[in-house]
Amino acid sequence: MVYLDSFAHEEWDIHHTDERLRLKPQPVPGALMLRLITLLSRGLYRKMFAAWPGEVRDALIARHLTVDARRAGALERSNQHQWGEKLMGAGPVPGRPAVMPTAPGIDAALRLTMPERLLQEMTEGKIRMHRAMAASVAHGEHRVLAGAKHSTIGTDCPDEVVRAIFDLWRRVR
Structure with missing residues (x-):
């Protein structure tokens, strides 16, 4: 693995x-904040995929720079403690x-x-x-x-x- x-x-x-690092529920940002995060993320994704072939790079950047993609990530983080509990239930x-x-x-x-x-x-x-x-x-x-x-x-x-x-x-x- x-x-x-x-x-x-x-x-x-x-x-x-x-205590500030303990896993706990995180709120999902509202629509305005998600739009702002999306806007501020442009440089990150352009840098991250800069060396990738143009067709693949452009598709990845376009997908990552949507409010829906930002919301999906926020939703994953919002219940991190719950899926962590499921992982614990699976054993060591x-x-x-x-x-x-x-x-x-x-x-x-x-x-x-x-x-x-x-x-x-x-x-x-x-x-x-x-x-x-x-x-x-x-x-x-x-x-x-x-x-x-x-x-x-x-x-x-x-x-x-x-x-x-x-x-x-x-x-x-």
Whole structure:
């Protein structure tokens, strides 16, 4: 299993001791705020997909820059604690070989909403959590992808993500 900067509800709260980082319901922004977020996201998506072929890039940017896409993301985050509980009900991380890449970079939206010290604590907790998760399974490996942010791990460090997949594949063959 390759966990790309994964979320693990029970592990999250264990490794993030600051109450402000605990997982709890988040309100879905109203239509005006969603439009503003969409507008402010243009540069992010243009940068994220800059190296992609034009036809694919343009389609991805167009889809990401809709209010519906922003609303879908907000809805996913709004009930994160509920789907986290469902993950917990599934039991511990499977005892299979795993690579746990961590993206220590901070997404731009978080920089607007959280103090720097809290962002640092969140990143340190994420690293502790992924390290512990990797140590909990046979042949688990933790990797910190220095140039990656959570929301863009696959486009920030594509070679490292592919390398993790191939390394894991070689282990299980």
